Amino acid sequence: IGEIQRFIRDDGSIKVSRSLKEIGHKIRRKRDELSKKFGRSPTVSEIASELDITVEEVVHAQEAIRAPHSIHETVYE
């Protein structure tokens, strides 16, 4: 129920595609920032706690900003 209230505060009528993309961009920025800071790739839970979101959200939102047909960008980015 806490999860529900949080989404209502965040305007729950927003489309999933848009909301996930926004979170996805935050994840990407935070990943780059923490990679520099740590000198290694941050873990999923480090990203989640820095952004104050759940690991579930990290996992689902990360997919939303993947451009389709760009497997090689994903690999070599």
Next chain:
Amino acid sequence: MKNSMRVSFSSVSSNESFARVTIASFIAPLDPTMDELTEVKTVVSEAVTNAIIHGYEKAEDEIVTLSCSIDDNIVEITIEDTGIGISNIDEAIQPLYTSKPELERSGMGFTIMENFMDKVEIESAPGQGTTVKLIKEFQSTRSLCN
């Protein structure tokens, strides 16, 4: 759009989160609102938790199965276990009824499912297990109104 999936997983509580992400990711192509997505994740969570703590009484080496089929904008979800089953379904679905008050269960699982979904069907036999079927129709024309 027609699509279906069926996933079986160990009855460990960390898989509640796995089930939530799995269903969310499967219905994401329908582009629901965040509220709708949260509702579907919540009902799946409730049913999977029931399977683990009631059906299997927390035994971790059992299997829970989650299926989902999408036919146009109709989503049908089932959660199955082969656990102890429910002997009195009418009693079980009463708001606040719980057979495990010692676990601080709210007794609101089935009520939440009935609230968030268009249809809830429970099939259960003592000693055989429980299947909960959840159906919801999503608005298909919403993207035209944006």
Next chain:
Amino acid sequence: MKNSMRVSFSSVSSNESFARVTIASFIAPLDPTMDELTEVKTVVSEAVTNAIIHGYEKAEDEIVTLSCSIDDNIVEITIEDTGIGISNIDEAIQPLYTSKPELERSGMGFTIMENFMDKVEIESAPGQGTTVKLIKEFQSTRSLCN
């Protein structure tokens, strides 16, 4: 930690993304790095895409099965189809080899799998289908070193 799951889904290309999120969510409790997560998603993606476009030649009414088991920090993933199969596996795994140059395939799918995973095993029989098994050991002590 011991856990396993097995998911079957329709051979439609939108399920490539579903498979990526599903595997990511299942291994998330191991707390992988974002790089490791991307790598695992990529190999699953490559294998699922192969099943759909090569195994089933884009027929959308077939079934692809993805399984994963976690035993401590060892992750074993299989991707199965019951499609056309591979007659010459040694040739198929060569970097740049593709049987479908007309689709602008890179021929790098198996090479990517071999790069990102500790072990890749392919079982295939023409007319019967293909099973790709991928194994990777994750660091179990990462959280202790922080």
